[in-house]
Amino acid sequence: MTVLQLDKVTKRYAEKTAVNGISLDVQRGEIFGLLGGNGAGKTTTMRMVLGLIYPDEGKILYNGKPYSNELLKRLGYLPEERGLYPKTKVSEQILYFAELRGVSRKTADKDLKDWLERFGVPEYYNKKVEELSKGNQQKIQFIASVIHNPDILILDEPFSGLDPVNVELLKATVLQLREEGKSILFSSHRMDHVEELCQNICILHKSETVLKGNLRDIKQSYPKEKVILETAVPVSGLDRLDHVSLVKSEGNRYELRVSVPEAAQQILQQAMAQSAIHRFQILEPTLTEIFIKKVGDGE
């Protein structure tokens, strides 16, 4: 079931085009990754989804229906930068945000306590935000975006500024929300997070969609160019093979790049002729590599 659908959405600011013809679908219980460098059009796209600005062309549908003010209650938004009242108590502002989205104070209060418990920080209930560390503020920010139990969550760089323990905590939470059937539009610069969480991605570059689709399919569509080899004794002559280039070697560990798939087998044969093999692996490209390749092309 498509919860959120963008259909050829274009946004122009005067002479500059911010987003050009982006199309994407987010299903129920899906985390969709929106990637792109700085100024690629991610924030504009998110703002359009949030109904803050209207597209010049194309349309955005929520459960098949166009935007209406009622939708605000069903959208949750985690902005890239912290957006909390520094001098107001955590409980006061979270309850305020919840109330603004039509949740009763009583329900919100109970949910807030549950969330604080879940993040292991129940003592923050009566603290002022400015007293908390940046990472802990991010937890509160996250609670603010989910306190009204929205169906559609828009998370702009949710893990920035967090230590590894808290990244894992929040990641687990995001995954759990997906299990609960939320639709999540997720943006990040951290490709490893995207790879871990998203089924489908869309890469934006300079307001154009440069790559879009299922993450598995995308990865498989790229040739497996990277070969890792570990041998018992040093081997020689690998880089003299056709279509092979040596990227890196450390002791008996070699990292190679092949331009045709068959070349990988030649590497293996060449190595086996000289030494016992501890490890031979043909790697699919990482998202980072795909991203750099795609975005780099545009330069």
Place this chain on the structure above:
Amino acid sequence: MRGFWTVFKFTFLNRMKSKSFLVTTILFAVLIAAGINAPNVISSFSKGSTTTVGVFADTTISPALIQYFKDKGDTKLTIAEYPDQGSAAANEEFAKKQVFDKEVKGFLVVQSAKEGQFPSFRYLSQGTFMQSGPSTKLEVALQEIKLSETVKELKLTTEQVALLNAPVDFEPIQVDAGSSDTPSHGTAGAGKTPSEQLVSYILVYALMILLFMALSMYGNMTASEITAEKSSRVMEVLITSVAPLKQMFGKVFGMFLLGVMQITVFILVAVINLNLPSNRDFFISNDLDFGSIDPMLYVYFVLFYLLGFFLYVILYAAMGSIVSRTEDLGQAVMPITLLSLAAFYIGLFGINAPANTFIRVTSFIPFFAPNVMFLRIGMSGVPTWEIWLSIGILVLSILFLGWLSAKIYRTGVLLYGKRPTIKEIRKAMKAYKL
């Protein structure tokens, strides 16, 4: 409407609970109470104290002066006689010494006069010409003494003297242009007696000062709160939770109510203090009766205060929404601050010239109308239709500027970075399809 009330409540309660609000409210209330009680307290303090003026003893002037103040029952001024020092120079020297030694407040020196003429006088004291002290009283007394001397010389009958002294029946009444009622003394709509004018004068001043204070406090508070929400990026959460229009008006009304509440506290303090028995008697004895004027003046006071306040708070809100850093705010609200300052100074000018054409014109310009129209009502007569025309223009401007501010707000909250120019805001409005 739910969003509106939530924002309203949050803004209002958050501010009301803040320490700074409590402190300023209490501080001002105390100041007001002190200010109202001060005249009475000061006058009761000075009741016991008397001023002594020295004079050289002679056969005519000094006994006459002593007799004069005795007859008047003036206990605040005593005349002390000193023996003549022989020469005019010695007299002057002696008088100066008495003044410097603070034996007397001042010294009245009689100059030698030609035969058959009333002498001239010099009053020596350390006061400047502004603090004349007893010199006015002395002058009046000497005038009286001179008169009775002359009367004695002319040998007039008592009837003739009484006739000479009978005061002119003179009562200044201001003509009210706005009323077609048959004039009757001292009632509403038919001009004002000096007492009524004094009360109106105080009310006009109070309105101008209160409005100016409220604007510089609450206007800036509203603007900086909005800017703070932008710079702390809370705005991004807010605008995705509640429609910007509800949010802005919730905030504006929250601030507005807070300001009105504070002013109500001040007015209550003032009214209670004015009605303390001691103060009431004091003010009435000084020809100041707050009950004597047309109650409509109080209605206009409240009306113009509320409308003026609201108009400006809306503008401040719009200005607050276009900047993203608190540092830039002062610059952005400058035009509004200048407007409110202009309104204040036009008001000050208008008090002395309420019938001036410039004042008439500005009383219809919404930014100045609250001060200027009210001072026209208070200080002179204004036809009722002019008052309501001005109020009508004010209300329409509030509606228009409210709409415009909402648009600016809606656009401004999404603009980050440097302070946008008017052109950039218009461009953004178009781009956002607002």
